[in-house]
């Protein structure tokens with residue numbers, strides 16, 4: 142059994158990793174770390190774990206000492222020292238946050254307000270989107286698990302950009318996320334009375350996931366792709382819908398593009414390109430590791446419209462992290478993730 146440790150395990154992302162790992166047949170969770178709940182059982186904080194596990198929160202250092210692989214559900218800016226401790230003792234490190242996603246330090250400084258403290262450590266980082274970086278992930282010691290919004294956008298555009306079907310380098314993206322995306326801390330914006338029966342954009346054109354999308358999309362396209370990204374807060378617990386608008390070459394029909402998408406993802410269990418005429422809908426991906434994609438066209442000016450949906454806590458965080466862990470340890474990629482969600 143692979144020994145799994147989770148730090149930041151009192152937060153939503155860490156808690157979701159625990160929920161999924163407890164159903165994984167090839168691993169044992171050996172430790173859960175927290176800052177504010179030392180000595181408390183996970184089930185004291187999250188009663189869904191009553192009579193399921195007796196795991197008790199300990200320090201992050203104790204968790205790392207007992208594990209072969211560590212998942213970190215920490216706020217941005219503090220993961221480096223934990224990654225270093227893991228790498229120096231031959232352990233694998235999967236960061237659910239943003240500290241190992243950006244290749245250019247200048248982007249990290251601009252969007253996260255801080256320089257890298259340990260630059261050589263970042264030479265080891267691999268961007269953990271398995272459908273695009275599978276072979277590098279298998280050999281990696283540090284994974285920067287993708288952000289939830291970029292997961293929808295990068296999977297939604299990959300077939301198009303890889304085959305150079307775009308007729309421009311500008312992409313417009315509207316996304317909507319459930320409130321678990323903001324973590325468990327209470328904020329004015331995620332207060333029930335503010336979100337319930339409402340819907341609003343935030344950080345329009347100025348969200349920190351923008352450089353992560355541009356980095357990966359530009360690699361796929363072999364040219365600089367520029368993104369205008371507007372996230373919105375949706376009054377549901379889980380799920381992201383991203384609607385992506387991009388002009389495509391005039392000689393292409395929607396049917397041809399659909400064929401290229403289904404062909405690109407034909408061997409990918411977790412990306413489902415829906416039949417033409419269907420709309421990607423949150424309902425059919427929540428509580429699963431699937432990304433559903435539907436394709437539409439405004440034929441008047443050849444604008445392709447891509448709708449890409451995931452559960453932000455599963456394919457957008459914990460499920461994707463476990464998919465990466467499976468690859469890193471030579472397990473079948475879908476181990477522990479082979480489930481569908483509720484249908485209604």
Ligand SMILES: NC(=O)C1=CN([C@@H]2O[C@H](COP(=O)(O)OP(=O)(O)OC[C@H]3O[C@@H](n4cnc5c(N)ncnc54)[C@H](OP(=O)(O)O)[C@@H]3O)[C@@H](O)[C@H]2O)C=CC1
Nearest residue numbers: 149150151152153154175176177214215237238322324325
């Ligand atoms: N929620 C989501 O959909 C997604 C989240 N992520 C990323 O995962 C990470 C965790 O997010 P999420 O679980 O939502 O956040 P939460 O706010 O729910 O949890 C944060 C966790 O980090 C711990 N923590 C906070 N500050 C420190 C500190 N200074 N030192 C050590 N531990 C600390 C907290 O411990 P304690 O509570 O004990 O104080 C808690 O366990 C973030 O980087 C987030 O951006 C990534 C993709 C999606």
Ligand SMILES: CC(=O)N[C@@H](CCC(=O)OP(=O)(O)O)C(=O)O
Nearest residue numbers: 237238239288318319320322323
């Ligand atoms: C609804 C909501 O607030 N979502 C979060 C999602 C970001 C997130 O989790 O991002 P990282 O993993 O990159 O830190 C946000 O917009 O900040």
